[in-house]
Amino acid sequence: MSSAILPELIKAIFTHIKFVVVAVTLGSIIAIVLASILSRFKKISKYVMPIIGLFQTIPGIVFIGVLFVYTGMRPKTIYIALTAYAIFPVLKNTYAGILEVDASYVEAARGIGMTQWQSLLKVELPMAVPSIFAGIRMSTVYTVSWAVLAAMIGQGGLGVFIYRGIDTNVQETILIGAIPSAILAILMGYFVDYLQTKFMPKGLTTGGAQHDR
Template identity: 40%
Template sequence: MDSLQNFFSEYGILLLEKTWEHLYISFAALALGVIVAVPLGILLARLPKVAGLIMGIAGIVQTFPSLAILAFFIPLLGIGKVPAIAALFLYSMLPILRNTYIGVKNVDPNLLEASRGMGMTAIQRTVRVELPLAVPVIMAGIRMSAVYLIGWATLASFIGGGGLGDLIFDGLNLFRPDLIIGGAVPVTLLAILLDWLLGRLERTATPVGIRMEREGA
């Protein structure tokens, strides 16, 4: 208990700063991923011939080592948070893109035909029919990306991006287990908390009929 109190008294402010940096990097990359991947996934659902190529490219990018992606952006964007966010943005794309594509593609064609019969435009069908029905699948991809990004954001420390990775790698370099634990435990807790919060958001955003069907099953 005394060692824990000593750690917080010495590193408490630093821990808060690094946690904020970690969240900033992760949420910025996730927000960019959602803004780009969701509309692109909707578009690909209407372009099946192009979808295979784009999904294949996204899958290949996902296999690149994290450090290689970070190093690739250094000559382009320098060091700091910007290249870290750019690299994490690329990693966030695939789960969101894939799930959006699958969710929209699997919407019941009969419902789409009924919406056309009601005189809905293409945008109205997307907003009022396809997206609400695809929300559970899309949110599953966002949750997966969010949890991954919390973990991957620790690597931002290698290029001066900050975050809790600074504590972890300082602990490794200085042979300080307290610093390693002080960085690793908050990362784990943040991932668990974010997954739970997004799960609650997914439940709220899911249409009542689909929610009741899933809960009943």
């Protein structure tokens, strides 16, 4: 790799990280709030969850293309797209994690006078932490790969090298973008695991129920 490329590569890595961190953070907040609400309205959730899941089947390049028509060639386009795709893995795992909390704990919370929302915040969500972070980890890894599409509309990231390599048919250039992307996905996955240990309530272990890990 030429030393002249190094500054561009470093900039691309930081741009990629920024896309992922912002999208996963916003997506996780939206997902956890939505899952919490849906867990209180199970009749509605059986219709909402499949619809959101169906959205995930839309190819990222198509969604970004549609957004591009309305939001233009701006970072906002990428942030909206990546945040939207980051939601479902966290939503699915959070919802499942809340529903799988042992009913005896919920009944005990109600028995000491907690409302259903107090029970959610103080009992069910804390006990669903392993499942929530499994979803965040999966969302993070996916978003690292989806962020490659930012280069498609000139917004930088490691996809710049991948698309450049494809256009020029130079495999080394493709690898300059692909290898750091793979390493970044692994490292950010481990970082999410570290965060889980910090948010894990005392008395729980990471061996709890985890979905789609």
